Amino acid sequence: MSTKKTTNNTRRTTRRKLKKKKLNKKRLVFLICIICIFIFGINRATLGISKVAQNIDNMKKQEVEKQKAIEAQKQYNLENEKKDALNKKYTIAIDPGHGGKDKGNLGTYAVDGDSKKTVYEKDLDLQIGKKVAGILSKQNDIQVVLTRSDDESVSVDDRVKMINSQSPYVDALVSIHMNAQLGDDSAYGTETYYRMENNSGDKSLELAKYVQKSIASYIPIRDRGVKQQVLEVLRDTRVPAVLVECGFISNPKEQQKLIDEKYQDKLAEGIAQGVLSFLDQHAKR
Template sequence: MSTKKRVNNKTKVKNTSQRKITKKRKKRINKKKLILLFSMIGIFMFGMVKATTGISTVAKNIEAKKQAEIEKQKSLEAQKQFNIEEEQTDGLQKKYTVVVDPGHGGKDPGNKGYSTRNNKSEKKVYEKDLALEISKKVAGILSRQNDVQVVLTRTEDKFVEASERVKTAETQNADVLVSIHMNAEAGGDSAYGIETYYRANAPSNDKSSHLAETIQHTIGSYIKMRDRGTKEDIFQVLRDTTMPAALVECGFISNYKEEQKLLDEKYQNQLSEGIAQGVLTFLDEHSK
């Protein structure tokens, strides 16, 4: 073989080796680029998650503050509506004072509803919330009467001692106290209907039983219900007050069907009308 051919062969081998080295370098460079790219993507995704979490937290905080402001405004409006000041009455002297007492509140939820049907859980229902809603409606109806002043023992979801409720009724020199509650069946869910309680062991001149009977009867003329009648008891708001007083158990929230009725605003309106008209009928019958 000639010298020229050997040189050409060596050149070919050298060129082939260089190409192989170049390819290996390119592969290493491509791997580094991929690693760098994935790292950047990872950093970007982490940043996006953090940013999204931050935005979500801020949004929740804003919504919570907004809801708190709404609740505060509702409370102020309720206070303004039901604690009527003298200058808002156009100089009219109120003839009657009615204390409406929404049962429970705050840390004391009262009875709990069991809104579960067909294995589908729904929002938990508490006595304190329904009692407040219905009490506000009752107070609203009563306050439309020119000769009736209405006082609520609470206008928001807060705990009020039974002794404070009694004190409110006594210091206001109330003509009538009506306390609003929801019933529940211990260990069952079949009981339903409305019943009204009055003061037990009352003196002969006490009119609480008549108040309870009038409210119970009048409710029945506004809504279709199972009439569980009137009963006497020693609930503190009945026992320790001196004016005619009644405690209305507006229905069983342990019974799914009745609970659903109590959650319906139209039903609440009719029930509240029945309670309020019962109070007004009693006041008319025992006019001072």
């Protein structure tokens, strides 16, 4: 019996040792797996940070290249604009009258029943002036200068300086205005003013005739003819210059025409074609 007990105890001890070894091996394997996972994670994180840094660096490089491309394109466009300007034969100044606080003449018209809306000359001058400029700009040999392109105040002195300082020199000036009759609303029609001739080579009268005749051929309107007048914007500019009174804003019927988009298109076409006829007559050789 004693021998049996001893044998059994030995077996139990051996089994315990084997179990401990198995447990230690499992723990070791588990620990190795944890370490491997940790190392793998660190490597992945390192790679991720490296990629992020690389991406940021690439993005910065791309942004720099993009800015360089934009600047190069701007420079290219600027050089082309300069070349185009040099290739133009003619420069025409379009002067939409008034602007900003200077509203010019005004008129009112009914909109809904008894309610009325005010229309200002400065707005119509700008609308028609832009249309004339747009038509002339489509000509390959003409560049256009606008004395104002939005609702801003520009003094007559500044307009004159702008026109006289242009390079290449302005070949003709057309100032756009709306007429008005004080104390009455019966007057209607269009008329074109030209300045008192300040030198023997001045062609303002000729320009006025071409513009006035052309307007009358494009729209059904009373032709009030061309008139000589001392107006500052005409007097002080050193180019053939005219001022077009497109119609009477004080006349309700004519006012309705002047605010109509299609009528403005035809009126602008008439003015532009008059300028083109004048240029054709005095084509640069």
